[in-house]
Amino acid sequence: MSIVxxxxxxxxxxxxxxxxxxxxxxxNLKIQRGEFTALVGxxxxxxxxxxxxxxxxxxxxxxxxxxNGTDITQLRPNKLIDFRLHNIGFVFQSFNLIPVLxxxxxxxxxxxLQNVPAAERNKRVETLLQHVGLGDKMNAxxxxxxxxxxxxVAVARALASKPQFILADEPTANLDSxxxxxxxxxxxxxxxxENMTFIFSTHDQRVIDRALRVITLVDGKVxxxxxx
Amino acid sequence: MIFTIAWRNVWxxxxxxxxxxxxxxxxxxxxxxxxxxxxxxxxxRLKIAIENEVSHIQLHHPDYAREFTQxxxxxxxxxxxxxxxxxxxxxxxxxxxxxMGMLAxxxxxxxxxxxxxxxxxxxxxxxxxxxxxxxxxxxxxxxNSLLIGAKLAKKFKIKPRSKVILTFQDASNELISAAFxxxxxxxxxxxxxxxxxxxxxxPDLNKLLNLTDQAHEIAVLLQSDDFTASGKNKIATxxxxxxxxxxxxxxxxxxxxxxxxxxxxxxxxxxILLAISFGIINTMLMAILERTxxxxxxxxxxxxxxxxxxxxxxxxxxxxxxxxxxxxxIAWLLIxxxxxxxxxxxxxxxxxxGDFGFSNIIYPDLLPAQYVQIxxxxxxxxxxxxxxxxxxxxxxxxxxxxRA
Numbered sequence: 001m002s003i004v005x006x007x008x009x010x011x012x013x014x015x016x017x018x019x020x021x022x023x024x025x026x027x028n029l030k031i032q033r034g035e036f037t038a039l040v041g042x043x044x045x046x047x048x049x050x051x052x053x054x055x056x057x058x059x060x061x062x063x064x065x066x067x068n069g070t071d072i073t074q075l076r077p078n079k080l081i082d083f084r085l086h087n088i089g090f091v092f093q094s095f096n097l098i099p100v101l102x103x104x105x106x107x108x109x110x111x112x113l114q115n116v117p118a119a120e121r122n123k124r125v126e127t128l129l130q131h132v133g134l135g136d137k138m139n140a141x142x143x144x145x146x147x148x149x150x151x152x153v154a155v156a157r158a159l160a161s162k163p164q165f166i167l168a169d170e171p172t173a174n175l176d177s178x179x180x181x182x183x184x185x186x187x188x189x190x191x192x193x194e195n196m197t198f199i200f201s202t203h204d205q206r207v208i209d210r211a212l213r214v215i216t217l218v219d220g221k222v223x224x225x226x227x228x
Numbered sequence: 229m230i231f232t233i234a235w236r237n238v239w240x241x242x243x244x245x246x247x248x249x250x251x252x253x254x255x256x257x258x259x260x261x262x263x264x265x266x267x268x269x270x271x272x273r274l275k276i277a278i279e280n281e282v283s284h285i286q287l288h289h290p291d292y293a294r295e296f297t298q299x300x301x302x303x304x305x306x307x308x309x310x311x312x313x314x315x316x317x318x319x320x321x322x323x324x325x326x327x328m329g330m331l332a333x334x335x336x337x338x339x340x341x342x343x344x345x346x347x348x349x350x351x352x353x354x355x356x357x358x359x360x361x362x363x364x365x366x367x368x369x370x371x372n373s374l375l376i377g378a379k380l381a382k383k384f385k386i387k388p389r390s391k392v393i394l395t396f397q398d399a400s401n402e403l404i405s406a407a408f409x410x411x412x413x414x415x416x417x418x419x420x421x422x423x424x425x426x427x428x429x430x431p432d433l434n435k436l437l438n439l440t441d442q443a444h445e446i447a448v449l450l451q452s453d454d455f456t457a458s459g460k461n462k463i464a465t466x467x468x469x470x471x472x473x474x475x476x477x478x479x480x481x482x483x484x485x486x487x488x489x490x491x492x493x494x495x496x497x498x499x500i501l502l503a504i505s506f507g508i509i510n511t512m513l514m515a516i517l518e519r520t521x522x523x524x525x526x527x528x529x530x531x532x533x534x535x536x537x538x539x540x541x542x543x544x545x546x547x548x549x550x551x552x553x554x555x556x557x558i559a560w561l562l563i564x565x566x567x568x569x570x571x572x573x574x575x576x577x578x579x580x581x582g583d584f585g586f587s588n589i590i591y592p593d594l595l596p597a598q599y600v601q602i603x604x605x606x607x608x609x610x611x612x613x614x615x616x617x618x619x620x621x622x623x624x625x626x627x628x629x630x631r632a
Contacts, residue, residue: 057528057627078532085530092630096525100236105229112229113530161530 004164004197005031005054010063012049012220023049024060025220031165034195036188038202038211046220047201048169054199055088055167056080068164085113089158091168091200095150097142103129103153104138110161128156132186148179155186165197172204184210230535234542237515238550248511249551252606255504256555257562259497259602264563264592265571266493270486272587274453276417277482279355282475283447284456285463287312290471292444299326301442302470309349312448315462317455322349323443325433329396331376331426333384340380340426342394344433344443353449356414356427363388363412372432373411377422381413388412394426398437406436417587501605504548505613512544512617523621524629537618544614545607552606556599566592 012024024046031037039047052058054065056072064071067087075083097106104125111121129138132152134145142150151171158166168187172180188210190196200207208214216224238245278284287308289300302308305323312321325344330337347366351357357365361378374394376386386392388410395405408428416422434440450459456474464472476483516523526536570589 052627055528057630081527081530081532084528090528092525094521096521096630098233098522098525100233100240101229105232109229110529113535157529 002033003030004033004068006066008064010053010065011061012053013061016061022220024053027222031197031199033197035197036191036212037199038208038214039199039217040202040208040214041217045217047217050217051167051169051201055090056084085161087164089161089163089166091154091158091166091171093170093173095154097150097153099142102139102141103134106153107156107160110157114161124160128159132156148175148182151175151183152186165199168198168200170202171200172207180204180206230539231542234539234546237543238546244511245547248507248547251507252504252548252551253555255500256552256606257559259500260556260559260594260599261562262496263493263598263602264594265590266489267594268590268592269586270489271593272590273485274482276587277479278475280416281418282478283353284450284453284475285448285460286473286478287446287467288444288471292471299444301439301444303442305441305443308446308467311466312463315459317450317459318448319451320352320449322346322353322447324445324447325430325437325439326444327396327433327437329394332393333386335384338380341424342396342433343425343427344430345427346430353447359414359416360412361415365412366429372406372408373429374408375412375414375427376410377425378413378415379419379423386410404436497602497605501609505609508544508547508610508613509616512540512614513620516617516621520624520629520632523624524626524632527626528630533622536621540618540621541614544610548606548610552603556603563592563594
């Protein structure tokens with residue numbers, strides 16, 4: 001299997017000149033295509049920071065993040081935005097859908113940014129929303145959807161850009177048990193059937209139990225890395 | 229999609245957006261209306277100056293001076309009048325004889341400018357005949373009739389048929405006194421002139437001054453101000469030995485007043501635009517502050533800075549584009565109504581407008597190009613106002629914005 005993500009001596013230090021705090025400390029990871037990986041660890045262990053660094057949302061203090069051979073830490077801001085658009089899918093803890101857009105428009109939006117032709121966009125939006133079980137909610141605004149439904153739209157949105165991998169920050173944190181289980185089923189099916197690479201940070205034991213690889217972070221360092 | 233997001237964002241806070249749209253509408257309405265009032269006042273002032281004071285073009289002897297106790301005259305006046313009437317664009321022409329002198333009554337005396345006019349020609353060139361408040365306009369057959377301004381008449385309690393004595397110098401510096409009878413009392417919009425100008429029949433004055441086919445001044449009324457420059461050139465060619473001047477040269481104060489009014493109206497427009505600008509900046513900054521997380525998400529998903537800037541710009545323009553047509557429409561309705569019916573300023577300013585040479589009734593006027601000019605200024609203001617909020621949004625870091 002090919003390596004999609006590689007981090008080399010990746011560190012993120014806050015207050016480097018006064019009292020240095022290592023959010024991420026010398027992390028070396030290799031994530032292969034199709035892995036279903038959970039980043040776990042106590043609060044403040046650096047899970048979200050590591051996801052942000054891998055997603056190019058934050059700049060590391062040192063080290064590299066190499067995605068499909070491209071060191072994204074060396075990309076200029078506009079190039080990095082463009083790289084994210086075409087290579088990385090995001091699912092946020094608080095869903096973060098655009099409230100003024102319908103479910104269909106939220107999913108379609110990212111393809112519009114990619115200049116995907118209208119016919120292809122429409123087809124893909126319908127396929128994705130049906131895939132996450134929201135074929136009948138296409139024209140609903142986020143406020144008209146439950147938390148679980150919103151998170152499923154977020155997953156569809158993340159998949160819409162045909163990314164190399166999806167980063168999900170505590171995707172089940174705001175969901176009830178049934179919604180969380182449903183979301184995990186969808187993500188696991190996408191991983192299994194479409195070989196989509198998932199990396200999620202989580203505290204949720206249900207998510208950890210479903211992960212095929214569990215990386216434990218403590219004080220910004222990788223404490224264990226177990227493949228199942 | 230950017231337009232869709234911007235349009236829907238505008239209506240997320242309906243009341244706030246309506247407030248800014250209303251302020252834009254009010255600002256545009258106020259700017260257009262004020263401008264039209266100033267232009268209307270300027271037009272009225274110009275009309276009064278041309279039709280009552282200076283006409284479009286005047287001819288004088290080259291040595292004619294304003295202190296004309298001994299002003300040189302022009303000769304062969306009747307021939308000159310006939311020639312000028314043939315010039316393209318000339319509507320009417322008249323000759324005047326002038327003398328500086330003293331008016332004495334039983335109750336007092338005052339310095340006056342005595343103007344000898346040709347009543348039929350004068351009526352075609354100026355509006356003097358229509359300004360008669362009491363009495364008549366040189367219809368009496370008896371000689372030495374006189375028209376006097378209402379202000380001077382009031383000062384000396386003069387009424388029609390009152391006798392006054394005019395004293396002035398003739399061409400040979402001899403002091404002449406003659407009795408005149410007040411035939412009419414006139415009142416123009418220029419009360420300052422009404423106090424010093426008295427009009428008599430030109431033959432009466434010429435006889436006293438020992439003048440024949442001679443005059444100090446020829447006034448030319450044109451069909452429109454568009455003929456002024458060409459008319460001056462043609463008349464100057466016909467009479468190379470005579471000084472030919474346009475109203476702008478004779479009365480630079482009139483042009484200055486019109487220019488000053490245009491500048492003053494623009495100052496008001498700029499103040500209004502500044503107020504609109506601060507309103508827009510405040511609204512958009514609030515919107516961006518409230519949507520920090522959303523903007524962070526858009527940036528995370530891959531919306532580049534140009535598209536984000538375009539979104540904020542579109543949102544700002546939409547706020548203005550909804551309010552602006554409403555303001556333009558209300559202003560157009562009001563200006564159209566007032567341009568036909570006039571706005572009586574005496575309600576606000578009494579009769580004081582006349583002291584400054586203005587009509588008490590203003591007819592606002594605004595050309596389509598001036599509407600477009602103000603609309604463009606409002607749009608440019610909106611664009612400039614959107615830059616600051618947009619820069620604030622662009623300076624956000626996705627990772628921090630998402631946590632907001």
